[in-house]
Amino acid sequence: MNRNLADWLDYIERQHPRSIEMGLDRVREVAQRLGLKQPAKRTIIVGGTNGKGSTVAFIEAIARAGGWKVGAYTSPHLLRYNERVRIDGEEVGDAALTEAFEAVEAARGDVPLTYFEFGTLAALWLFQRSALDLAVLEVGLGGRLDAVNIVDADVAVITTVDIDHVDWLGPDRESIGAEKAGIARAWKPLVLGEIDPPSSVLRRAYAIGASAIRAGSDYFHDPVDATHWRWREVGFEMELPNPQLAAPAQQANAAAAVAALRALDARLPLSAFAAGIAGAQLPGRLQRFEFDGVEIRVDVGHNPQAARELAAWLRAHPVPGRTLAVFAALADKDVAPVVEAFDGLVDGWHLAGIDDAGARNQDAGALAAKLAPTGAGAGARHATVARALLAALAQAQADDRVLVFGSFHTAAAALDALRSGE
Structure with a gap:
């Protein structure tokens, strides 16, 4: 065959x-x-x-x-x-x-x-x-x-x-x-x-x-x-x-x-x-896009150490407007310490599901439940990363920033959506 x-x-x-x-x-x-x-x-x-x-x-x-x-x-x-x-x-x-x-x-x-x-x-x-x-x-x-x-x-x-x-x-x-x-x-x-x-x-x-x-x-x-x-x-x-x-x-x-x-x-x-x-170049490492004056950053960060690095970068590179986050994570990840690194840095959360990781899939509802003790737990929920990104961009205004992160699956979905023009 x-x-x-x-x-x-x-x-x-x-x-x-x-x-x-x-x-x-x-x-x-x-x-x-x-x-x-x-x-x-x-x-x-x-x-x-x-x-x-x-x-x-x-x-x-x-x-x-x-x-x-x-x-x-x-x-x-x-x-x-x-x-x-x-x-x-x-x-x-x-x-x-x-x-x-x-x-x-x-x-x-x-x-x-x-x-x-x-x-x-x-x-x-x-x-x-x-x-x-x-x-x-x-x-x-x-x-x-x-x-x-x-x-x-x-x-x-x-x-x-x-x-x-x-x-x-x-x-x-x-x-x-x-x-x-x-x-x-x-x-x-x-x-x-x-x-x-x-x-x-x-x-x-x-x-x-x-x-x-x-x-x-x-x-x-x-x-x-x-x-x-x-x-x-x-x-x-x-x-x-x-x-x-x-x-x-x-x-x-x-x-x-x-x-x-x-x-x-x-x-x-x-x-x-x-x-x-x-x-040297590598996709998905704070990779930058722009849409109608909104800066988009896509990163594969998915654990507490990576989150701390991302948070340090946000502090060192503020934007005039708000920062909105699109976050989706695999089911086996301890997500609360990840989002806690962004305390005071994110003005709105968009939580998304991952459906292409087999047994590690996680929908936005399950993710929100794990994040209930944090401010991110009350964020908007979306079936997919692509939909979450669209919603964040619809909410964003010129001089705002949208940060997409949480896993390689998250970054891949965002890159696919951005490059396909969804």
Whole structure:
């Protein structure tokens, strides 16, 4: 049977009884059958609670500006699956993805693979055949038992550690950090993108002899002026342009990307760092649109740490008018701490349902019930994000702002609506 990409995606979603099944044995077995080794001459794995996708984008852009052929694997996608796999700056086409899925299917036999595991093996198969100088792999969930962790990376990055996915990773930063630190490798660099990482991360690094490179201790980033910032380590510094990507955390993400590439190969030309940071783009990260004088910002933020970053950005970039929020979240998220970060910053809430996430779907009524203790609980309710966005725009006036956030599903629905002209 000849399957197109949509057929394959539907098929692989049904090949494991659970959407998430942590563990590496199944993936390793199929990888061996596929003959997978290292996906590129050099590999960087990026984990963390927030900032993974942005850090991957910075690493990819800098390395490509330095003349390297780069493969990048990220998840989840926003508008199409092809976003997850990029080779030399281009999304992999449908034909290549279906060929890779066919190879994984032929190799796996009766080994059940989750959707993410299937896709990870397909990406690694494509990378290995592409003669890459660098592969950059984003961890899907956690780290220690995530499918990308079958690869022994030359450099590992942990951007931040905060509360998210507690059912799988644990209830606090220490337990979550221990899971994320599983991507570190003995005697290899481990870049830590936050100034105060959990002690569990540091213990893991010290126990295996990984070379911890810590923000605020081993490298530093400081603003210079309105358009530039400085990255520095002992005996070296460089001035760099501000990232195009908005939000205060993007400078920290860019700094971690610089540290990772410096640890991997300090011979990259300095011009590559400036060009890569200035050119890196990623949809759904405070992405800006405008409609009849109303600024629209769309962000994938979906946990308390991301909400705090968004709130800090709102405070630093006020608008003359009101700020209206469109919020939709998955059913397994603790939403009250997320919206509480916006206390005093949002003038009106529009709550929306998510209906394309399977068992994690949540309608606006259920979301409102969870938010009852907060001011957002009394917000207007809408069946879909698209309808909520339309209602917010109808309410907004020139010089107002509409912020859309809460999950990748939320951002994707908003981007689809904005681009289709709904």
